[in-house]
Amino acid sequence: MWLVVIFCMIIGLIIGFQLPIFIPLVYAKYMSVAILAMLDSVFGGIRAYMENVFDTTVFVSGFITNALLAGGLAYLGDRLGVELYLAAVVAFGVRLFQNLAIIRRYFLKKSY
């Protein structure tokens, strides 16, 4: 499982660096929040895998909708003048750390 994750991330990074696509600076903030949501989804998926409750549909749908929701919330916040993206940052950040903690515990358990 780990190999898949790391390997594909590296390949994705390489492809991304080569691609001539540029994200316009205006959208940079929304993309950052969306990336945070995506990272949280990935770690959530890894954790679900370790707990053997992984569901592909939940995983993929969560990935897409969370990313869109985060970006949309940031955009809405910009229009309303309220820094709504903070909500996404905090929420996904907290979940990220929680998932990481659980994954870490599983690893430590396995290596006993």
Add this chain to the structure above:
Amino acid sequence: MKFKGAQVSMAIVCLVLGIVLALQFRSNESSPRSLSSDRWTEITVQMENLRRERDFLAEEVLELREKLEEAAASQEGNAVKALREELAKANMAAGLVAVRGKGVIVTLNDSPHVLQPGEDPNLYLIHDEDLLKVVNELWAAGAEAISINGHRLITNSEIDCAGNTILVNVNKIAPPFVIHAIGDPQVLESSLRIKGGWIETLQMWGIQVQIQPSDLVEVPAYKGPIKFQYAEPIKSGAGNA
């Protein structure tokens, strides 16, 4: 391999994440760090302050030059008087004195033409070359003093293009461009309106040109600094002309 779908979906998702991460890194790198919005406002504020200071100093230069005149006037004596007359003439020739007389007022404005798709907007705007040609024509027709939008043209005044504005004496000016020129009104006007001349070409593109002869044209004094860093007078035996 438990959860077959897991590996594949995880792989695809990680791929997408990697790509998006890389794109985001690249976009962030390319934006010049120094232009964060804080720095931007800081630079703008600094520029505004400098501009205000420059304008204030220019006014002070005018006042000081006048005071110098008065101070020199308070000490009369024949030799001094002759010198002062020489000085007055020289100042007038140098553009340091506000002058008035008969002349023309030329007003140039960008064309109000509505752009059709595919047309080059540059054809309908006034450029620095256009102003240069008009001013040159005026000098050639015997103008004795010229100012553009209140900035007196002296021997080393430039009319320079800076992005989409024009700089005269390092001051930004914008249309409408009002040129005051002192000279024979009829000669000035007819030389501008000559067939095949630049005004005719400008008007073809819809640039609005108004030439108004006047009996009382005022041209302000030159407000900027006069410094000679590289030029030195050549000391000839005879006096100046």
